[in-house]
Amino acid sequence: MPNKYAFVLDSKGKLLDPTKSKKAWYLIRKGKASLVEEYPLIIKLKREVPKDQVNSDKLILGIDDGTKKVGFALVQKCQTKNKVLFKAVMEQRQDVSKKMEERRGYRRYRRSHKRYRPARFDNRSSSKRKGRIPPSILQKKQAILRVVNKLKKYIRIDKIVLEDVSIDIRKLTEGRELYNWEYQESNRLDENLRKATLYRDDCTCQLCGTTETMLHAHHIMPRRDGGADSIYNLITLCKACHKDKVDNNEYQYKDQFLAIIDSKELSDLKSASHVMQGKTWLRDKLSKIAQLEITSGGNTANKRIDYEIEKSHSNDAICTTGLLPVDNIDDIKEYYIKPLRKKSKAKIKELKCFRQRDLVKYTKRNGETYTGYITSLRIKNNKYNSKVCNFSTLKGKIFRGYGFRNLTLLNRPKGLMIV
Numbered sequence: 001m002p003n004k005y006a007f008v009l010d011s012k013g014k015l016l017d018p019t020k021s022k023k024a025w026y027l028i029r030k031g032k033a034s035l036v037e038e039y040p041l042i043i044k045l046k047r048e049v050p051k052d053q054v055n056s057d058k059l060i061l062g063i064d065d066g067t068k069k070v071g072f073a074l075v076q077k078c079q080t081k082n083k084v085l086f087k088a089v090m091e092q093r094q095d096v097s098k099k100m101e102e103r104r105g106y107r108r109y110r111r112s113h114k115r116y117r118p119a120r121f122d123n124r125s126s127s128k129r130k131g132r133i134p135p136s137i138l139q140k141k142q143a144i145l146r147v148v149n150k151l152k153k154y155i156r157i158d159k160i161v162l163e164d165v166s167i168d169i170r171k172l173t174e175g176r177e178l179y180n181w182e183y184q185e186s187n188r189l190d191e192n193l194r195k196a197t198l199y200r201d202d203c204t205c206q207l208c209g210t211t212e213t214m215l216h217a218h219h220i221m222p223r224r225d226g227g228a229d230s231i232y233n234l235i236t237l238c239k240a241c242h243k244d245k246v247d248n249n250e251y252q253y254k255d256q257f258l259a260i261i262d263s264k265e266l267s268d269l270k271s272a273s274h275v276m277q278g279k280t281w282l283r284d285k286l287s288k289i290a291q292l293e294i295t296s297g298g299n300t301a302n303k304r305i306d307y308e309i310e311k312s313h314s315n316d317a318i319c320t321t322g323l324l325p326v327d328n329i330d331d332i333k334e335y336y337i338k339p340l341r342k343k344s345k346a347k348i349k350e351l352k353c354f355r356q357r358d359l360v361k362y363t364k365r366n367g368e369t370y371t372g373y374i375t376s377l378r379i380k381n382n383k384y385n386s387k388v389c390n391f392s393t394l395k396g397k398i399f400r401g402y403g404f405r406n407l408t409l410l411n412r413p414k415g416l417m418i419v
Helices: 021-029 096-112 135-154 169-174 180-184 193-200 239-246 250-260 270-276 279-287 297-306 313-321
Strands: 005-009 033-037 042-045 059-064 069-076 083-091 159-164 215-219 234-238 291-296 334-339 359-363 369-379 387-393 398-402 407-411 416-418
Touching: 005 021, 021 033, 021 042, 059 135, 059 313, 069 135, 069 313, 083 135, 083 313, 096 135, 135 270, 135 279, 135 334, 135 416, 159 279, 159 297, 159 313, 169 270, 193 215, 193 234, 215 239, 234 239, 239 250, 279 291, 291 297, 297 313, 369 398
Parallel strands: 005 042, 059 159, 083 334, 159 291
Antiparallel strands: 033 042, 059 069, 069 083, 215 234, 334 416, 359 369, 359 407, 369 387, 387 398
16 A cells, blocks of 8 residues: 655644654544644644754655646655655646636626727736736646645745756647757748638638639648647638538548648647746746756656656656655655635535535445545425535546435545645
């Protein structure tokens, strides 16, 4: 069974070295400590520990930044063998852009019905300010800070090592090594992608050859399936060919269109661009928390290969610290972190002592158990007024309309769900 460490505070709130969870529960049973939080396990001793008895071994936090998942690892530099005290993978929110578009629709509808309000233009000063980071990207960087600040409350962090992400998007789209001067020249004929595609194809439909008609810029690899919004994924088609032949049959023509424009299949470049943005902002914030060191992805990969460590976000975070080899890399429990919205819009606040976003365990009649969190509470419109809930497992499986009899409350997270 994987080991798990507990963060320890003394009676005055002094940060002490973590201890194994078995010993932490032993101290709680003996009345020598009290439970502060269970996920992650945090205890508070009922005595004060003198400063000269506090261990001063260096503690380094490694962060493997990514657009969908982020790895965290806290490693202690010991005299004999270094050991991992905490490792986790955080799944970033991917719904912010969609929610902002939905909010924009509501806002436009509301404002369009204010007849007394005069039209205003050029009033988006906040979105044009220098150094602005889009909210969908900013919330990902803020989620990393939320995890670091939570750890800092319960354990000393002497240094933070952040993996620097450097992706050459132009090289990905071109598919070859570029000269320095080529980066200074645009790779398309117009800043507008549609116009650039039409200019490149001589304003001619690439399927039927017609010119005197309405022309469309068609995504060869559909956007809904992760196709890139790039000129290397666009081709000119007339309205008739686009609507009657190609629409809903994109994959039938994919190879043919890629051969016509001499291109290759491009995946969505949004992930690469997201992880590249906001790096300076994140570095400035982390440097105010502790000493910050930047390492490269290549350096992390070389260490992982040299010590034959399995590829994962949390293991990469361990490699970024540079404290290798470690004694217990395969025996340490990996936490799962999910950032939650600070404001809950639940219409029903509580049912049967359960609330929305509570971490629960559901036990089926055959003994199978599922761990997840409650997504909604509701009362059925029947003669019994049945009280039910919907909950989602950590792997994304959704259960709808289940009662509370077989639910067990595990934790009530605030801001961060740590499992």
